[in-house]
Amino acid sequence: MTTLHSVLDTGSADYHDNRSALLGKIAELDGEQAKALAGGGPKYTERHHKRGKLLARERIELLVDRDSPFLELSPLAAWGTDFPVGASVVTGIGVVEGVECLVVANDPTVRGGASNPWTLRKTFRANDIAFANRLPVVSLVESGGADLPSQAEIFIPGGRAFRDLTRLSAAGIPTVTAVFGNATAGGAYVPGMSDHVVMVKDRSKVFLGGPPLVKMATGEEAEDEALGGAHMHGTVSGLADYVAEDEVDAIRLTRRIVARLNWRKLGPEPKPVEEPLYGAEELLGLVPTDPRVPFDPREVIARIVDGSRFDEFKPGYGTSLVTGWADLHGYPVGILANARGVLFSEESQKATQFIQLANSADTPLLFLQNTTGYMVGARYEQGGIIKHGAMMINAVSNSRVPHLTVNLGASYGAGNYGMCGRAFDPRFLFTWPNAKSAVMGPVQLAGVLSIVARQAAAAKGQDYNEDHDAAMREMVEGQIEQQSLAPFLSGRLYDDGVIDPRDTRTVLGLCLSAVHSGPIKGAEGYGVFRM
Structure with missing residues (x-):
């Protein structure tokens, strides 16, 4: 093979200007990604911890093999929208018991882990990645279901989440779900359609309708545990395959499930790795x-x-x-x-x-x-x-x-x-x-619009307003720059x-x-x- 020889002048003014500008961009990016890392903010994070619960990324850290990397996907999902950056869910690829898995973890500090339209899109993308690359899917669930104020954008497309899980299973790609809290309404179908299910004693609540909805729909008075508690699902409904003592035990059981998948890669093994000659x-x-x-x-x-x-x-x-x-x-x-x-x-x-x-x-x-x-x-x-x-x-x-x-x-x-x-x-x-x-x-696009507008005015025999043209170009350039x-x-x-x-x-x-x-x-x- 031919070895590339760099001619980059790391001492030049241009190099240092470029470096400074890019470091500035990275700092801005870090600030935006910090919003996703913050979840629902200190108030809800503290409340979650006081309940003896782990955060989404803390659960992932315990799930993946020690000192192994976790490639987080779409961390800026929903940036620039009315919804929180990160879209109330963490997705990524991590190694669990030596097996590369696609991990999806609800962030319960953001509106109880409820799914908004961007949550769906982010989860669908994660499922696509799992399917295309033959990656087992591990879901760490704690979600109140759909974010009801935006249900019109969630209900119809949301059915794909259920279809994805069943198609992954049909393709021989394992799906494993650990439930750490509420998995309500549509959220209940995630464990319901997974190959392997872990629930946490006295913590997991999996039901299509909680006590208030059951009361409104049927008049029945029912407690959480009887409707969807981990003990009930582990002994009566059979939905739970394993009932864990606590969250750490649930993660231990999830890791053991993955270890027993007998999963093998189908692609060729890599050659010995060499570092590049340049940093x-x-x-x-x-x-x-x-x-x-x-x-x-x-x-x-x-x-x-x-x-x-x-x-x-x-x-x-x-x-x-x-x-x-x-x-x-x-x-x-x-x-x-x-x-x-x-x-x-x-x-x-x-x-x-x-x-x-x-x-x-x-x-x-x-x-x-x-x-x-x-x-x-x-x-x-x-x-x-x-x-x-x-x-x-x-x-x-x-x-x-x-x-x-x-x-x-x-x-x-x-x-x-x-x-x-x-x-x-x-x-x-x-x-x-x-x-x-x-x-x-942006400049080219604004210029094209200006030329078209001038031609239209000429075709009608009208004078062209140069002040209006300048304002239009400025507005369009700014909009396109932002959106690019x-x-x-x-x-x-x-x-x-x-x-x-x-x-x-x-x-x-x-x-x-x-x-x-x-x-x-x-x-x-x-x-x-x-x-």
Whole structure:
């Protein structure tokens, strides 16, 4: 393999300016993620602890193997909405008794763990990840069911949560639920549809309708324990497979269930792991503060792949897209990385062939996005940019090897599609704090609207109001800028998290390990390629 040699000048003014700007973005991100970590705030956290209960992340910490990493997913879900950041649920991938599992834990300090519309979307995404990567699902439940004021947005789509659990089970992917408190109404179906169920004595309450609803519906007077207590479910209804003495015992039992799954990965074992020759810390100074200024993605690749070794494919052809082969934490990957932003016909054809080769070799693909989209203009339209771009998108759409995507800087227009954006179902998609994504840049979009408005006024024989135009452009640029930022996009679950660039190698390594829980098999056919 060819070893990459970095030419990054870590002593330059540009490097230090870039580093300072990105550290500022990371600090802002840390502040937003702290809101999710805070849950319902000190008042409700203290009250929860006084009841002798653990917080959601404390339960996860006891669940996963000691000193093993936990890759939290979608921590900024619901950012910028009327709902709390984090969406009252914690999801992620952790190792339990040596088995990589998808963990879903309700946060009972946020409105009793009730599900809002973003809770559903976050949970659905977690289920998709579990299904695609063949990961057992462990649910740590304490939820009052639906957040009733927003029931109109929850009730109909919420049924998918039940469908997901049954489909996971039918696919042979185990589902394990531990109930730590209330699991009411729709929440009761989570243990009801799981393969294995643990409840906590004198704590767990699982019922379709609590005492007030039963009283209103039937007139029956019933106590919590008789309706849905752990003892009743363990001795009468049979819903509980195990009744724990306390929360710690429930987590112990959950770990023992996972240990007895006899779970095996189906993908190939990794090779011995080598660290890159260059430090991850240097990634902070790589990205220019001006998103219009390109940077060499080989400098990123050199800091995330094993031994900084990279066999580049077609290095002299379609040079604004870098393609090649490497290992990452011992797993082979094919890498596609934007070098100068724009995708031309040559880059599209190069990418198409490379994706086919990766599928023929059963090799996962890593997309490193920094693109303004496919090239426009008469020359390029006449040269076939539409059909060549469509060829690349066809290849991405019908590729069957696992895809991982990281947005390093920009992801605009159809370039987002060709470089495997969210709509193309990458197994995992992460974003750097400086990254942006939209149909086009704010200035370009506002300019297009201005040109269209001018043409409309001219067609009607009307004068064009320049003051109105300036105000419109300013408003549109501000709106598009806000909506293209990483926290906004992550809040709407258009990625699986905004990550510190220094963590990129670790995050990708965890993801590659997860995808190898299932078989790695390439496509055997594609749609029609327009030539």
